[in-house]
Amino acid sequence: MKLCLSHSTPILLTLLPRQVFTVCLLYEINKGKSSPWHPYFLHLPRSYSILAAFGELETQALQVDYAIWAAQKAVTKAKYEWEQAFTLMKELKLKPPLLTFRAWIWATGTISSRTLHIPWDEAGCLCPVGDLFNYAAPTEDPDSFENVENWQNEHAKDDLDIHHSQRLTDGGYEEDVAAYCFYAKKNYNVGEQVLLSYGTYTNLELLEYYGFLLEDNPNEKVFIPLDLDMYSLSCWPKESLYIHQNGRPSFALMCALRLWATPLQQRKSIGHLAYSGCPISKGNEIYVMKWIGKKCDALLKEIPTSVEEDKSLVHLMDKMEEYENLGEWVKKASAVFGGEFGDNNILKAAYGVEGDDELTSLVRTKMLIDRWKLAVQWRLMYKTVVARCISYCTDIVNSLSTQ
Template identity: 25%
Template sequence: MASAQQNCIKSSRRCGKTRRKRIYCDPSRPISCSHDDSLKLIRIWMKKEFGFKNKLVPAVFPTTGRGLMTRKSIRPGEILVSLPQRLLITTQTVLDSDIGKHIKRWKPKLTPQQCLTVFLIWEKHKHTESPWFPYINMLPVTFTSPGYFSSTELSFLPKCVRLKVDEVLEKLDCSYREVKHYSKYHWTELYDILTYDLYIWSWYVINSRSVYYQSNHSKYLSTDEPDNIALAPYLDLLNHSSQANVKAGYNAITNCYEIITYDVYKPYQEVFISYGCHGNQKLFIEYGFYIPDNCNDVYEISYDDILNACEHFSVKYKEKKLDLLKHHDLLKNLVCTMDGLSWKAMTVFKTLAMEWRHLEKWSQIYTETDIFNDLLPIVNTMIVFILQPYLDDNIQLMKQLQIQKQQADLNPVHVEIIEQLLKIENSILTKTLSM
């Protein structure tokens, strides 16, 4: 086994013994993956089979884990990765493969994500016989996504995250049962190898590593979901930063999937892309991680909670107000952040608090920032009514988690994620309640 010292990135080829020792002691340095056989194999395979060359190399970073690092400076406008189209795994790749005949016969038709999930399971089973073995071999064997949390662990998540997770896991379970059921009667080789564990592994690979790639919709696949995902080997080693400024897409001239960065990187820095403007709830649910100080974190107020508040406070002209708000598209994405209620949410609560005389000049809400501020005390009462129970709930969950983590068999990585999600939500709720 390679020692930690051997694995360290050296900042200069000429560095002597003392320098190497210092680098070894520095926990903020990335650790080179040059001794990882699976990563060596994928690079050799991509170069030999596809002529793929790249200036980014895999490394393990202290805060983000395995990712890609540049050895040279990168300037804005540079191409980070240019992946030949033949290296993408799209639904067309699946339909053209030896299992295409099964996919084309499937009833009811598979969604694009199910299609890719089944393909990955099948190719993984083929092991070294699969042309994709070098890629599948370097994929993580487990994830920290909700499907990998025990039911006890899930019960400690903030309520609104738990509700969203329940929905996703229900969908995942349903998708598995559909595939298992169909394969039992029409594709027994798949049925024999298919387990729920294998299915969720494959599902999360597709969910957390796919790039946006618009395929021509095949008549063999369900149109319930758009066909716009593809696996992009090697490129999918890039981690997420909400600050990353990149452009990604297929270049029809070069026939490559390209990522261009508009950021500056120094040698030996981790290079990032952005998976989207996601808060930590979404990052956890879709990708199984969170980032500290995420500027996209929000707490979303549900429509049901708005209706409950209307009921509790016997809001006057309720139907008229809700119609008005709906008409102006103000009843969706009602959030609060570390800056308090969003303008949209504030507008909804001000409207609910209005008397008829206010409603008559309602449209001024768009032009005058401080208008209707005489309604703020009522708005605050409604906010406390809605948000305080969630904050109290989270404080209880946090207390119970501290006790349970000493006793129960909880995964420490999962516990850390749960604690962070609770803390983030508590900060937003506390800040909003104190405004």
Template identity: 35%
Template structure:
């Protein structure tokens, strides 16, 4: 993986501050105690296991929004699976607990008991930012991202561009919740005497998105805590590695016992360590462990949990190019669609209590396939052999033939409801990427100005491969670009090149999300059609 190392000049103050707070990637055997906290032998908190590095978007694990490079942590040496690689003491964390350690802030918060932990942590962050260089977290705060693209930032147009009803509702609800949280917290911010710019909705959105995207779970607070240095880890989704962490092999148990012997007594077992990290009450620190073996120079990743792309966009503001946890929720058919009577009470109970979905590869989930088979079966077959469907078995070739035909047609109908086709989305993403990646947003403005004059240009920075698409696809893409230019909020910021770029990034994220959603439906059609071919062959071979 290609990386660009970040110089100590850029992060030197942060790494020195981290060392003074007891943050370290040094092995426990090389630690010494100094004052209230533990510090490594180095004057910097990193250098034994990890270093801060920039990873090009082309080689990263996410679709990067706006930034061509993303900071992360790289291995300074070969790392072993389950190895302790970073500790962040509780005194370095920012949480609602440290918010209440500020006497003035605690007094004000006590008079507003209805505030949630997330609101308190967001207020705490704004308060520390307002303190400037006098904040104990100043060296950390100055390196926080200045831009977020979580769903709370999406305007109505950007939310509608998700094109799927549940996703649109999620985006609009996120924006509405952010506004409601700000209104409830604003009296606290004003009572604290912070300047007007810290009491604006814009400031609140930034701080709330920072908390949402960077906080880590701690046992004492549902909002989590901001973890300096620890929040440099980029995301990797849970996968097969976690499922096979402990096997029945005697060698795996020996390895587990060996690592537990080496690092025992610190509150986390080997199985817990392979979840990537957690707050260790015995050490009084947030501890991070290598989720797998890493070679020197590789990016070291952290699994935040299992999220589909809409959740990643809502809470973290990024997408994965290939997310194994993506799914499309799909209600099973009514038996009446197959000309049969309704399901019995036990099957109705199953339908009411199970969330049915298509998996990322397009295959129906176990519960969806079982429900479809029960719906497609005749009442007699359902009564005599329905239990086979509930154990994942075929009821008959004819039933499966009806199931996969229905599934293919259902997905085709769902795709037909979208106002754009995948080809148009792909072209639009390429254009928006080229606009945002080209040097200077002025090029974007020039492009849009030409569009507004009806010239429909494809400037030099646009991928020439676009011209291989049909004229109809390109014409529809131009219409969408012109529609974007008519949005009131976009028109107001038309002279502000940075605002244009940010708007394009959020729009691009919405399009990328709907592309991944459509891709699941398209894979399901292909999967169902393959099944139908095999089933028809079986029928002919009888």
């Protein structure tokens, strides 16, 4: 893709590589059938459910503060980058529909979810055929609960190790052959779907960059609110203080909480035990596990909907296609889940745009509900992990109390 510019060199210098790539993509779309990429464009999705495409309703449906903040940040960032590039797009004489923020979000979603890494441009590249493979999360070890009887060995595995990127991805640009090469890590049978790993992502990151979630993601991380003094006791970054997908607190989180639960005058003398991942004492371990369990329980009670309510809502969403029209489904859903369909509801947001015909309204409603479903699925997975953590901590406490 090449841009033919007359006066835009200063503007280009202010744009990030991905912004330039986004403009290039819209510029090629603007060419229509005359673009050599036109056959490829015909196969691209018409919309993406990345976080930058979320409206206020879908964002609030996430329910968890850090997820809401991530969505708001993604939208704000996308709008800022669109505004920065707007002058350049006007100079390129793009058609009015391609100048809109909606078009920018589509192009951003295409680049975010479909580009492949190349060493000479951080924006990446579009690679037809190469971007057809669906995602398989990489994992280094089986995901399972640890034996509560072996509490002294808990968290001995340092989950902060950074593995070599080649172990986490199944493809890459190889300069010696000047081509992008993909490798299967297993033998596939005829007719079986080939899955490739793009790297390690949490579900919130998958939603932000790709617009989908994994129900069983071994790389999932759930964060719970901590006091500032707890963060200050950790020598690891905040993003390392999390709960694993199986409900087990991370190595760094346990280290920080064990030290926090130690009397101030003793921290210097026995702090090395906490930093090495070893339990300080049985009493300390019970206190920490009880604290985590209570924190998680309080967190679940603060969130507007329960795990069971979210499961019912997702189940109802899965049955959407069984209804003759979307209006009937929304009526059924609003009767069951009034909290999700209040005065400022999904239906009003979808149909509230003046000038839309019936088909446009239907498409708009379907896209909005698809994003809303992803938000509900994400919060359900979050609550499920938090509930697992409560069970895990309870098992540890019960086991230690009987010793």
